[in-house]
Amino acid sequence: MNPDDVFPRLVESHYPGLYRFALSLARNPADAADLTQQTFYIWATKGQALREVGKAKTWLFTTLYREFLRLRRRDARTTALEDLTPAEQDPPDADADVIGKMDAELVLAALQEVPLTFREPLALFYLQDLSYLEIAEVLEVPIGTIMSRLARGKAHLRVLLAQKSRGGEVIEFPKKSARA
Amino acid sequence: MNSHDAQFILRARRPGERDAQDPLFAEALAEVEKDPRLKAWHEREQRTDAAIAAKFAEIAPPPELRAAILAGARASRPRAGGWKMAPWLAAAAAVAVLLTVTVVQLGRPAPPQGDALTAVALRELITAHGDHDAEPPALAALQIRLASAVGSFPERIELRPDDLRRQGCRAFRVGGREVFELCFRRDGIWYHLYVAPATGPDRGVSFESAGQFAAASWQRGAVAYALATDAGRAALQRLL
Numbered sequence: 001m002n003p004d005d006v007f008p009r010l011v012e013s014h015y016p017g018l019y020r021f022a023l024s025l026a027r028n029p030a031d032a033a034d035l036t037q038q039t040f041y042i043w044a045t046k047g048q049a050l051r052e053v054g055k056a057k058t059w060l061f062t063t064l065y066r067e068f069l070r071l072r073r074r075d076a077r078t079t080a081l082e083d084l085t086p087a088e089q090d091p092p093d094a095d096a097d098v099i100g101k102m103d104a105e106l107v108l109a110a111l112q113e114v115p116l117t118f119r120e121p122l123a124l125f126y127l128q129d130l131s132y133l134e135i136a137e138v139l140e141v142p143i144g145t146i147m148s149r150l151a152r153g154k155a156h157l158r159v160l161l162a163q164k165s166r167g168g169e170v171i172e173f174p175k176k177s178a179r180a
Numbered sequence: 181m182n183s184h185d186a187q188f189i190l191r192a193r194r195p196g197e198r199d200a201q202d203p204l205f206a207e208a209l210a211e212v213e214k215d216p217r218l219k220a221w222h223e224r225e226q227r228t229d230a231a232i233a234a235k236f237a238e239i240a241p242p243p244e245l246r247a248a249i250l251a252g253a254r255a256s257r258p259r260a261g262g263w264k265m266a267p268w269l270a271a272a273a274a275v276a277v278l279l280t281v282t283v284v285q286l287g288r289p290a291p292p293q294g295d296a297l298t299a300v301a302l303r304e305l306i307t308a309h310g311d312h313d314a315e316p317p318a319l320a321a322l323q324i325r326l327a328s329a330v331g332s333f334p335e336r337i338e339l340r341p342d343d344l345r346r347q348g349c350r351a352f353r354v355g356g357r358e359v360f361e362l363c364f365r366r367d368g369i370w371y372h373l374y375v376a377p378a379t380g381p382d383r384g385v386s387f388e389s390a391g392q393f394a395a396a397s398w399q400r401g402a403v404a405y406a407l408a409t410d411a412g413r414a415a416l417q418r419l420l
Binding site: 008011012016030036040096100104105108111125126133150158 | 191193194199224228233238240252324335
């Protein structure tokens with residue numbers, strides 16, 4: 001393929017997904033647009049050296065993620081990530097029909113409230129462009145960690161979605177004793 | 181693999197058939213087939229994930245973003261170069277350029293004095309600015325970013341003089357301080373961003389003009405910025 005054709009095709013294929021990922025990370029449209037642009041700029045200057053165009057997708061997501069990290073000093077992570085609490089192993093059910101009736105903006109707002117550690121893989125998961133293996137590659141964490149972060153992220157998100165679908169009422173994770 | 185393991189693994193399975201070939205999921209799905217409760221849970225999980233993914237897909241990027249990315253890439257393309265002129269043509273061109281520069285300089289306003297960054301920017305632009313082809317490759321990404329940044333520059337642009345120095349950005353000294361210059365083209369207009377270390381509190385945007393030459397400066401953190409153009413104040417204000 002003519003190198004001049006590659007760039008517009010990549011933009012066409014991936015800029016909406018990259019923007020959504022950026023929006024879930026940065027939590028505001030201007031920063032998300034900026035991150036998306038910056039990612040393609042880096043591609044324009046460095047990424048074209050990548051011989052396998054098939055790897056461009058993960059390259060772009062990885063680059064966007066690294067740019068996000070570079071621009072943001074990460075908070076210290078004190079949570080034990082690999083141990084799911086009982087409540088997180090059994091999150092409240094979220095009704096697909098209820099979610100289907102919610103505004104996309106409200107669903108996005110819930111996603112953006114999930115702690116960053118879990119939001120990163122969760123956003124990539126819901127983009128549906130990347131498998132859990134590719135998500136692990138983009139975020140540079142082991143596969144098992146990705147799986148537990150997805151599980152915990154989903155638990156957080158469902159609590160938030162339930163809360164938002166009921167107009168802001170606070171719903172807590174079920175207590176261990178209540179589940180017995 | 182037990183039912184709990186299968187549940188843990190299947191939470192990472194995307195809705196639909198995208199992960200159908202993954203052997204880890206195949207094993208977990210075999211467990212699903214043996215356990216009706218697990219099967220019901222998995223169907224609910226997939227429906228919920230599909231509903232959330234569909235909502236996420238409804239979020240549209242800003243309408244101008246795609247065009248901005250493509251325009252930025254076009255602006256970053258290396259210019260055609262390396263062609264050689266016959267000596268007579270080179271001499272004629274040199275005379276033509278000299279005449280043009282003289283005429284243009286004669287029509288130029290008097291450069292402002294002082295060490296304020298707007299004055300420095302205008303003076304540099306009016307009297308000393310050279311061509312735009314000398315930026316080191318390491319700054320190309322930054323140039324493209326400037327060429328299509330969305331939003332107000334004072335809000336969006338954050339640069340560090342140390343980084344610019346390391347990247348080989350063009351610099352000059354005024355009043356003892358190092359001033360870096362980055363040029364970029366946007367919507368057919370050349371803009372020039374000057375960046376210098378600064379002290380004191382942040383400052384909002386202030387303007388200075390000299391004829392068609394206009395500059396705006398602001399200060400954020402320990403960095404002062406001036407954005408200048410020869411296309412008039414209105415062109416400048418579009419970026420602020």
